[in-house]
Amino acid sequence: MSTDSNKPAVxxxxxxxxxxxxxxxxxxxxxxxxxxxxxxxxxxxxxxxYPSWPVGKSFLGGxxxxxxxxxxxxxxxxxxxxxxxxxxxxxxxxxxxxxxxxLEKIANSSFEEILSDPDKLAFVRSAGKVMFAxxxxxxxxxxGQGVIGLFPNLVDDAWLWGxxxxxxxxxxxQGRRGYMPAFPQFAENGKVDNLADYVLSLSGEQGGDxxxxxxxxxxxxxxxGGCYYCHTKQATGMKSLGSANLTDKIWEIANVPGAxxxxxxxxxxxxxxxxxxxxxxxxxxxxxxDETIKILTVxxxxxxxxx
Amino acid sequence: MIKHESIETNxxxxxxxxxxxISIGGLVEIVPLFYINDTVExxxxxxxxxxxxxxTPLESAGRDIYIREGCFLCHSQMIRPFRDExxxxxxxxxxAESKYDHPFQWGSKRTGPDLARVGGKYSNEWHVQHMIAxxxxxxxxxxxxYPWLLxxxxxxxxIKKRLIAQKRVGVPYSLTxxxxxxxxxxxGPEVAKWLDINRAEENLLAQAQANNYDGKPEKLTEMDAxxxxxxxLGTMVDFKQYDESYFVKFRVSKAGGTDSE
Numbered sequence: 254m255s256t257d258s259n260k261p262a263v264x265x266x267x268x269x270x271x272x273x274x275x276x277x278x279x280x281x282x283x284x285x286x287x288x289x290x291x292x293x294x295x296x297x298x299x300x301x302x303y304p305s306w307p308v309g310k311s312f313l314g315g316x317x318x319x320x321x322x323x324x325x326x327x328x329x330x331x332x333x334x335x336x337x338x339x340x341x342x343x344x345x346x347x348x349x350x351x352x353x354x355x356l357e358k359i360a361n362s363s364f365e366e367i368l369s370d371p372d373k374l375a376f377v378r379s380a381g382k383v384m385f386a387x388x389x390x391x392x393x394x395x396x397g398q399g400v401i402g403l404f405p406n407l408v409d410d411a412w413l414w415g416x417x418x419x420x421x422x423x424x425x426x427q428g429r430r431g432y433m434p435a436f437p438q439f440a441e442n443g444k445v446d447n448l449a450d451y452v453l454s455l456s457g458e459q460g461g462d463x464x465x466x467x468x469x470x471x472x473x474x475x476x477x478g479g480c481y482y483c484h485t486k487q488a489t490g491m492k493s494l495g496s497a498n499l500t501d502k503i504w505e506i507a508n509v510p511g512a513x514x515x516x517x518x519x520x521x522x523x524x525x526x527x528x529x530x531x532x533x534x535x536x537x538x539x540x541x542x543d544e545t546i547k548i549l550t551v552x553x554x555x556x557x558x559x560x
Numbered sequence: 561m562i563k564h565e566s567i568e569t570n571x572x573x574x575x576x577x578x579x580x581x582i583s584i585g586g587l588v589e590i591v592p593l594f595y596i597n598d599t600v601e602x603x604x605x606x607x608x609x610x611x612x613x614x615x616t617p618l619e620s621a622g623r624d625i626y627i628r629e630g631c632f633l634c635h636s637q638m639i640r641p642f643r644d645e646x647x648x649x650x651x652x653x654x655x656a657e658s659k660y661d662h663p664f665q666w667g668s669k670r671t672g673p674d675l676a677r678v679g680g681k682y683s684n685e686w687h688v689q690h691m692i693a694x695x696x697x698x699x700x701x702x703x704x705x706y707p708w709l710l711x712x713x714x715x716x717x718x719i720k721k722r723l724i725a726q727k728r729v730g731v732p733y734s735l736t737x738x739x740x741x742x743x744x745x746x747x748g749p750e751v752a753k754w755l756d757i758n759r760a761e762e763n764l765l766a767q768a769q770a771n772n773y774d775g776k777p778e779k780l781t782e783m784d785a786x787x788x789x790x791x792x793l794g795t796m797v798d799f800k801q802y803d804e805s806y807f808v809k810f811r812v813s814k815a816g817g818t819d820s821e
Contacts, residue, residue, distance in 0.1 A: 266565070307592030310595055311813050312813050323804070324803045325803070332812065334811040335641045336641050336811050338641070339641040339652065340804055340805070343643055346643060387648055391690075391698055392682065394697075395699075400689075403686075403689055403696075403697070404697070531775065532683070532685055535683055540680065
């Protein structure tokens with residue numbers, strides 16, 4: 254940039270290249286410079302307030318303090334640090350205190366007391382929704398509808414492991430392992446079809462060949478299949494084993510309701526008999542606080558199917 | 561009047577001074593952590609052994625798949641000490657919990673949820689289903705499908721070499737008898753067996769066999785390894801053994817401040 258001799262003199266950096274090539278020196282605006290100095294001052298204040306400079310094998314703690322309680326109730330005051338601040342938040346934070354009032358009420362109430370108190374029930378419904386979304390919805394779906402074949406539906410009134418509050422509480426706390434052995438040997442001589450026809454007939458599905466149903470019944474109720482050991486002679490299942498009730502029209506594993514023809518329905522049941530089932534509900538005791546498990550118990554019970 | 565002329569007209573000096581200036585920001589934050597005693601917490605099992613152990617061969621193979629598939633691009637493994645994170649994910653991550661991670665998987669980009677404590681949260685069956693078709697279990701998920709994990713056989717011929725590489729950067733796997741004995745002292749006899757590089761292949765197969773993570777007992781797949789890794793994340797430290805104030809102590813200065821304890 255060449256300079257025009259008519260323009261007022263602007264300060265230059267003093268450099269000159271190629272004889273007459275100079276550059277302007279434009280100082281930073283005042284406000285910018287002062288803001289910069291202010292940030293420097295702020296940094297120094299910050300160093301004094303909060304943990305900052307390393308010193309030897311430790312560091313400066315700063316003058317700002319924070320107080321929390323140990324689990325034995327002892328008060329500890331320390332210089333500010335994020336871990337102490339979290340404990341303070343969990344113990345005395347505004348939201349935590351508001352919530353704790355309700356959590357304590359829940360902890361000190363029986364299931365019946367929670368169900369009969371609209372205030373507590375309202376809390377369970379709103380807090381439980383979030384807890385369910387965080388911990389349960391990944392398998393059981395946001396609304397508790399489950400995934401057929403994989404994860405049980407919690408909104409109908411069929412329960413593999415029992416639908417009372419106590420049963421649900423045990424299921425959540427301790428987890429469950431559902432297991433049905435595979436029966437690949439029945440693939441021969443159409444035995445699996447006989448069994449499938451019988452199982453479908455139990456819940457009133459029309460279309461099975463009566464002779465085949467009879468043969469299936471013999472396998473199911475006899476020692477050849479021994480199905481009744483777990484599903485019982487009446488085929489209503491056993492709560493202690495989590496074996497399914499085969500006489501209702503509710504299907505957890507075989508997608509019978511989704512099948513259109515009788516043939517498709519039979520194929521669904523056949524798949525379960527030949528392949529077996531192995532499912533696991535994780536145990537939440539220890540992972541979740543006791544009150545959370547209690548809230549989830551009532552929440553799940555209230556989803557619609559609780560007994 | 562203008563003192564920077566000598567710098568601006570000397571390219572070599574300008575480069576050196578620029579490097580010095582931009583290094584300071586990183587150095588003052590990182591270097592002290594190497595010699596401040598309490599950076600990594602001392603956490604133990606009930607028996608008094610070190611709670612955080614290196615990954616078993618199968619978990620380690622799973623971790624390599626985790627990195628290969630780029631899981632870290634969407635999932636962090638670092639629960640920060642905030643109330644909302646505590647309520648959602650569980651206890652905040654300790655430095656000790658990632659001390660054998662090379663490279664660490666902390667991350668700061670959460671497109672998906674944090675995985676630091678995903679171990680034990682879901683069943684193996686759920687993980688399999690969720691890897692093959694995430695939307696079949698979480699309809700609103702935007703995670704891609706990873707169906708090949710269940711088809712690809714796990715390549716583990718080089719597992720010993722991989723563990724030796726980890727050992728070189730300081731992860732205490734054992735090769736010699738002395739190292740094995742040292743691990744017995746540090747981690748207990750049960751864990752020490754899993755950390756023996758000489759038995760790596762045998763251990764890898766045994767763990768896959770015993771747990772059948774992918775639901776296919778006849779085949780050792782990449783899914784087996786990945787789920788073994790996911791199921792151990794965040795489960796090594798038993799937080800119930802400790803009062804919470806124990807972990808605060810590792811972030812309290814011994815040099816000054818107002819510690820009243």
